Structure formats: C-alpha cells, structure tokens
Amino acid sequence: MTRASEFAVASVSDVHVGNHAAAGGQVYAGLNQRCRDVVHALRRAVVAAEEAGAEHFVVNGDLFDTHRPSPQVIHAVGTVLSSFPNYVHLVRGNHDAASQALDDDALAPLGLIDNVEVWDEPGSAQVATWNLLFVPYQPGHAKLWLPGALDVALEGRLPNGDRSALFVHVGLRDEVSGGGHPWAREAEDAIDVDLLASMCASRGISRVFAGNWHHRRVFEFSGVRMEQVGTLAPTGWDNAGLGDAFGNVAILHGPGGETSSVQVACPRFIQDTPERVALMAAQIRRRLDEGCPVHVRFIVSEARGDTATAAQVAADLGLTSWRAVVDKQEVRLRALTAASLARSKETIEGSLEQYVATKLADRPPSRRAAVLARAKILVAGEGRR
Numbered sequence: 551m552t553r554a555s556e557f558a559v560a561s562v563s564d565v566h567v568g569n570h571a572a573a574g575g576q577v578y579a580g581l582n583q584r585c586r587d588v589v590h591a592l593r594r595a596v597v598a599a600e601e602a603g604a605e606h607f608v609v610n611g612d613l614f615d616t617h618r619p620s621p622q623v624i625h626a627v628g629t630v631l632s633s634f635p636n637y638v639h640l641v642r643g644n645h646d647a648a649s650q651a652l653d654d655d656a657l658a659p660l661g662l663i664d665n666v667e668v669w670d671e672p673g674s675a676q677v678a679t680w681n682l683l684f685v686p687y688q689p690g691h692a693k694l695w696l697p698g699a700l701d702v703a704l705e706g707r708l709p710n711g712d713r714s715a716l717f718v719h720v721g722l723r724d725e726v727s728g729g730g731h732p733w734a735r736e737a738e739d740a741i742d743v744d745l746l747a748s749m750c751a752s753r754g755i756s757r758v759f760a761g762n763w764h765h766r767r768v769f770e771f772s773g774v775r776m777e778q779v780g781t782l783a784p785t786g787w788d789n790a791g792l793g794d795a796f797g798n799v800a801i802l803h804g805p806g807g808e809t810s811s812v813q814v815a816c817p818r819f820i821q822d823t824p825e826r827v828a829l830m831a832a833q834i835r836r837r838l839d840e841g842c843p844v845h846v847r848f849i850v851s852e853a854r855g856d857t858a859t860a861a862q863v864a865a866d867l868g869l870t871s872w873r874a875v876v877d878k879q880e881v882r883l884r885a886l887t888a889a890s891l892a893r894s895k896e897t898i899e900g901s902l903e904q905y906v907a908t909k910l911a912d913r914p915p916s917r918r919a920a921v922l923a924r925a926k927i928l929v930a931g932e933g934r935r
C-alpha cells in the first residue's frame with residue numbers, strides 16, 4: 551500500500567493485556583493463552599503501524615488490564631513495543647494507574663525503554679507541522695478537567711506547529727454510545743462529542759483519537775474529527791461480536807490530516823444460542839481464518855433441548871474454546887419456583903401446626919394430629935385447584 555503522506559501516526563486503545571481468567575487457556579512462562587493472544591494482537595498492530603510508515607505509535611490508555619501486571623506480562627509487552635523502530639507513546643488509562651501520582655502505574659517500567667515515552671500528565675510532541683497532544687485519564691468529570699488538561703498539553707507545543715491532534719483516554723458520548731443506558735449518560739469518564747468538538751475547535755485541535763470506551767465510533771463536528779478508536783482486543787463477553795468495532799489501528803496521515811484504519815486479528819467473543827451461532831458460521835470461519843481466536847459461550851436450555859446442538863456446532867466450526875451455559879432466564883425461573891414451593895410449603899404447614907396446637911390445646915394429642923392431617927389434605931387440595 552502506498553500513500554502520499556509524508557508521515558503517519560498510528561494509535562490503538564484499550565489493549566487490556568493481562569492474564570484474564572475467563573477462557574484463559576494454558577499457562578506458559580507466566581502468560582496464559584488468552585494473554586499471549588492479546589500480545590500477538592499488539593504485535594500485529596505495531597507491524598501494521600510500521601507498514602503504514604508511522605513515525606509514532608500511540609496507545610490511548612489501558613495498555614494493561616490492571617495497575618499491577620506480572621513482570622512476565624510487562625516483559626512481553628516491552629518486547630513488542632521495543633521492536634517498533636520509531637517513537638512509542640503510552641497514555642495512562644484508568645486501568646493502568648494505581649493512583650494519580652507520577653510513575654504510580656503499570657506503564658512506568660516501559661518508560662525505561664529508549665523509544666518509549668509514558669504520559670502520566672498532559673504533554674506534547676511534534677511531528678513535522680503537527681502537534682501531538684497527549685492527555686491521560688483523570689478522575690472526576692471529564693468536562694471539568696479536560697479544558698485545563700488541554701491547555702497544559704498545548705503549553706509545550708512548537709510555535710511552527712500549526713495543526714494539533716489529541717490522544718486522550720476519555721469516552722466519546724452521543725445518544726447512541728453506551729447503548730443509551732443511563733450509566734453512559736451519567737459516566738464521568740466520558741464527554742459529549744459536541745462539547746469536546748467546541749473545546750478542540752477553539753484550541754486549533756482538528757483530530758481526536760480516544761481510548762476508554764471499547765466500541766469504535768467516528769464523529770465529526772465543527773471540523774473536528776473524533777475517533778473512539780475501540781479496543782484492540784475485546785475484554786470478554788461484554789465486548790462480544792465479530793464486527794469491525796474491535797481490532798482497529800487508527801492512522802493519521804500528514805501533512806493533510808487524512809485518516810485511515812487497519813484491522814488486525816484479535817480475540818473475539820460470542821455468546822448466543824447454538825441455533826444463532828450456527829447462523830454466524832461463515833463469519834466465524836472468516837475470523838478464524840484471519841487468525842482471530844474465537845471464544846464461544848453457547849446459551850443452552852432444557853426447554854429448547856439444544857445442549858447437544860452446541861457440541862455439534864462447536865465441532866463443525868472446529869472451535870477450540872467454547873462452553874455451554876444454561877440459559878440464565880431458565881436457571882432463575884427454576885430457582886424461583888423451587889424457592890417459592892419450599893417457602894409456601896414451610897409457611898403453610900408451619901402456620902397450620904401452630905393454629906391447630908393453639909385452638910385445640912385442650913384436646914388429646916391424637917385428636918390434634920387427626921385434625922392437622924385433615925387440614926393439610928384440604929390445603930394441599932386447595933393448592934392443586
């Protein structure tokens with residue numbers, strides 16, 4: 551692929567490298583299979599960046615899943631990043647950070663690598679006539695702290711830098727993102743895209759690449775193009791799907807500011823009934839062929855009698871990572887029915903016994919027992935009606 555660009559900046563987001571327990575697979579040298587798969591996705595992204603001629607490779611936060619990854623995990627990530635021939639910028643995300651203190655994060659050891667810069671406070675770098683602004687995660691309402699952070703980042707810009715691109719760890723919100731859930735509307739770690747656009751436009755920032763929320767989205771307002779880059783490696787069944795929302799390497803081309811996108815193979819998660827998974831077979835095969843590990847959780851049900859179907863579909867697709875779980879709805883109903891049966895039986899029989907014992911206190915025990923037995927039959931009959 552040839553491009554007319556003089557330079558390029560590649561960025562990825564929310565890699566969440568770590569030894570995730572679910573579908574973790576076999577551990578070797580401190581990394582489980584799922585962790586190795588994610589490191590592999592990162593390696594593909596670095597190679598794609600290099601092939602696109604990128605001079606800078608940026609991670610827009612949450613490179614790691616926790617602030618205390620094991621030394622083996624840090625080493626694996628460091629090996630990949632140090633293989634990039636140019637500059638690497640690591641913007642601190644909420645998952646990377648232990649506290650707001652400088653160097654109190656999982657990224658700090660990687661900052662010791664020659665070509666790697668860690669941004670745990672706002673700052674900038676230059677490539678030709680572009681200012682690259684880096685703004686890490688901060689707690690509190692993004693709309694309150696972001697303007698100040700942008701101004702701090704802009705303080706270091708070159709006088710001849712006439713255009714700016716922002717790399718930040720903050721969710722980009724419109725009425726669709728977050729599925730319109732109330733939590734998304736209230737989330738402090740996200741900002742309304744129209745508000746962000748006006749903040750950027752007034753500061754000469756025309757391109758935004760953001761981490762934090764995991765589904766890729768692109769917005770444009772007031773000449774400001776804003777990309778929620780999306781997770782490079784879905785973190786589990788919360789990020790289920792086979793589409794293009796994940797595995798994205800976003801590329802900014804200079805000097806004009808054009809953008810493009812490269813998709814790399816990354817782990818994929820699917821959760822659905824065997825019947826519906828079977829309908830996705832062609833798409834699943836395509837992802838498997840690309841090198842995506844595909845993890846499937848079949849939702850099976852006694853009522854539908856599709857437990858055997860799950861095994862059949864898994865075998866047909868040649869899946870190596872799958873399991874069947876009983877439909878939560880069915881489990882809940884079964885549990886509720888059992889609990890209410892147990893409860894009503896206990897309470898009704900208990901109160902009958904108490905009632906008979908009180909009312910017939912002066913009668914012989916044999917008489918009380920006979921009345922109680924008769925009452926129980928009547929109540930049970932009543933219940934069966």
Ligand SMILES: [Mn+2]
Nearest residue numbers: 564612762763
């Ligand atoms: Mn994240």
